[in-house]
Amino acid sequence: MSVDTATVKRVAHLARIAVADGEVEKLQSELNAILGFVEQLNELDVDGIEPLTSVVATTMKKRADVVSDGNMPEAVTANAPLSEDHFYVVPKVVE
Numbered sequence: 001m002s003v004d005t006a007t008v009k010r011v012a013h014l015a016r017i018a019v020a021d022g023e024v025e026k027l028q029s030e031l032n033a034i035l036g037f038v039e040q041l042n043e044l045d046v047d048g049i050e051p052l053t054s055v056v057a058t059t060m061k062k063r064a065d066v067v068s069d070g071n072m073p074e075a076v077t078a079n080a081p082l083s084e085d086h087f088y089v090v091p092k093v094v095e
Helices: 005-014 021-042
Strands: none
Touching: 005 021
């Protein structure tokens, strides 16, 4: 697959990137090099190979799913304009 100048300008427009006319040829060659590399990757036989998120087999570290109030009610309500017994006090809005 080869990219022409019109495609480079269209991709730049879709990506909302301002590209000067003098830069189009450089970007065209760079995009063609990237696509050439991708075509090389398509030649590899990857049948039977599981997808990886890392080259080292690891398990995801998880924390215990425990409900906690944070044990710091003073810090939570410290910036409140008005608080009472570690709760926010808000004005009544419904009569």
